[in-house]
Amino acid sequence: MIVVFIVAPLAVVAASSFTATGYVTFPPKGFSLEWYVKSAQDATFVDALWVSLRLGTLTTFISVVAGVLAAYGITYNNGRLGAFFEQIFLSPIMLPGVVLGLGILFVLSASGWRGTFEGGVLAHVIVACPFVTRAVLAGLRQLDPRLEEASRSLGAGPVHTFLRIVVPSVRGSIIGGAVFAFVISFDEAVVTLFLTGPxxxxxxxxxxxxxxxxNDPTIAAVSTVIVVFCVILVGLVTRNPKGRHDR
Amino acid sequence: MAPMMLLFLAGFVAPLFFVLRFSFDHFDASAGQSGAFTAEQFIAVFTTPLYGDLIVRTLGLAFATTAISALIGYPLALAITRGPGFLRGALMAIVMVPMLTSVVVKTFGWSVLLSSDGFLQSSLDAIGLASVKLLFTPIGIVIGLVHTYFPFMVLSLVTAVGAIDRRTEEAAESLGSTRSRIFFRITLPQSLDGLAAGSALTFVTSMSALVTPQILGGGKVSTIVTVIYQQATSAQNWPLASALGVVLLGITLVILVLQAWAVRRATR
Structure with missing residues (x-):
């Protein structure tokens, strides 16, 4: 019963994407791949997909760099300061998306960046980065501190130790956080709704x-493609035993 | 941490500051914002019955979503923690499905399922409940919200129920306790912190949802969030949108503080 409830809306979208009618209907009538062809030819969807892929990639890259550094900074400053920054850096997770969207809209309008791709990147990094920080923090806290001490006592500099010892040791957490960041950015609709324009x-x-x-079945076809894409992406990572172990 | 601080200054601290500042501004439909410093937006929000209803409706939808999530969350959490291994993995994977799919796509699916010529509405009509409408009603919105946010409840309950020593339940069972008595006397009281955490998260996130009430409400049922969206984009009344945003943020903070307080009390 609960399983039906969970799967029903997705099954409906997938099924109705194959309908032969000119409108979305469930159960679908007939079978046709017309809407997949249409969606691939529709410049609106193709352009939007391209924007989402570029946005997701850039967001992931910036979120991973900033998130890893922030998480390292938090564990390095063990104490009040670290705990304070942990609270601050993770707080966007609980902030209502509308409030963030509204605020970023104001900031971008004031600086003339309203409706730009760059503004979208800023917003998506704020939304996605806390998840990278959280994943990497969990990884770093399981790391044996003696590993770093050993590297430093053997003469490696702090940067060398960070890049050669710390980062590879929490590789699984970083990959997990990165995939999460990409999926969040790719699916994000609340904050982004305030920032999009012509x-x-x-x-x-x-x-x-x-x-x-x-009520165009093209949307059903596009939606089906998105769901399959995200499920495959997450499936790949959760299958990776290293990634699972670190979380 | 420096890059993160810069990002946060531009993308988090500054936006919140702007929202707070604009919420105290004056707005005129023809002249726009005046840069004044006045509490008139908040006075309007708290004295106009329209906005009072809006806040009550938003809280009601979030409360219904949370309660239903808890009701379907407990059996699922029990099945996941107590059930056989294969069921555990399969159920967990199925619960995660809504979390991994775009909220826009899910909501689109529900709008098809709940539509007036859809399967569910036709079934209701057939059994004589034609007066109960699904799409563009609070019922439809709650269905969509539960589907989107109940995984948070399940994950939180799974952690809490999993931490209970099973032997206490087994002891009660061997002493002749009924299953419902075991649940209400042992399982429920010991997983209250998980229930509190899951409820706070479900409440806060469903209260802040935009896509679900916007699509499944179809402009006929509005919430604080959909009004913020309309005021910010089509009406361009940023001061009113900001004031409603501050109210939403205030309610969120109160719930999070209450939850933290409840957890501290429970663990002491």
């Missing part, structure tokens, strides 16, 4: 806009 729109925001005004 020249900048992501795939979820485009679908959101379409769903409200039309």
């Amino acid at each position: 020249t900048f729109s992501t795939l979820p925001v485009t679908i959101f806009t379409y769903v409200q005004y039309s």
Whole structure:
């Protein structure tokens, strides 16, 4: 019963993407791949997919660099200061997305970056980065501190130790956090809704806009592709035993 | 930590500052913002019945979502922690599915399922409940919200139920306790901290949802968040949007503080 409840809306989207009718209906009538062809030819969706992929990649890259450094900084400053920054850096997880979206809209408008890709990157990094920080923090806390001490006592500099000892040891956490950051950015629709404009729109925001005004099976086809893509991505990482072990 | 601090200054501290500042500004539909410093937005929010209803409706939707999530979360959490190994992995994977799929896609699926010519509405009509409508009603929104946020509840309950010493339950069973008595006397009291954490998370996140009430409410059912979105984008009334945002943030903080206080009390 609960399983049906969980899977039902996704099954409906997937099934209705194959309908032969010109509108979304469940159960679907007939079978057709027309909507997949249409979605691949529709410049709106293709452009939005391209934006989402670039946005996700850039967000992931920045989030990993900033998140790893922040997590290292937090564990390095063991004590009040570290705990304080941990609270601050993880707080966007609990902040309502609308408030963040509203605030970033104001900041971007004030600085003339409203409706730009760069503004989207800033917003997505704030949303995704805490998850990288949290994953890497968990990894670092399991790390034996003597490993670093040994490296330092053998004459390695702090930067060398960080890059050659610390980072490789928490590789699994970093990869897990990175995939999470990408999926969050790729699916993000709340904060982004405040920031998109005529020249900048992501795939979820485009679908959101379409769903409200039309009943076109193309959306079902695009949605199905997104779900399959994200499930495969996460599936790959959770299968990686190293990644699972670190979390 | 320096790069992170810069990012946070630009993307977190500054935005919050702007929201707070704009919430005290004056707005005029023709002249826009005046840069004044006034509490008129908050006075409007707290004295106009329209916004009072809005806040009550938003809290009601979040409360219903949390309660239903707890009701379906407990059996699932028990099955995951107490059930046989194969069931455990399979159920966990299925619970994670809504977390991994885009909220826009899920909500789109629900809008098809709940629509007036859809399977669920037709079934309701067939059994004489045609007056109960699903799409563009609070019922539809709660269904969508539960689907999106109940995994948080399950994960939190799984941790709490998993930490209970099973032997206490076995002892009660061998002494002749019924299963419902065991649940209410042993399992539930010992997993209250997990229930509190899961409830706070489910409540806060479902209260802040935008996509689900916007699509499944279809403009006929609004929440604090959908009004913020409309005021910020189409109406361009940023001071009112900010004031509502501050109210939402305030409610969020109160719930998180209450939850932290409840956990501290329980662990002492």
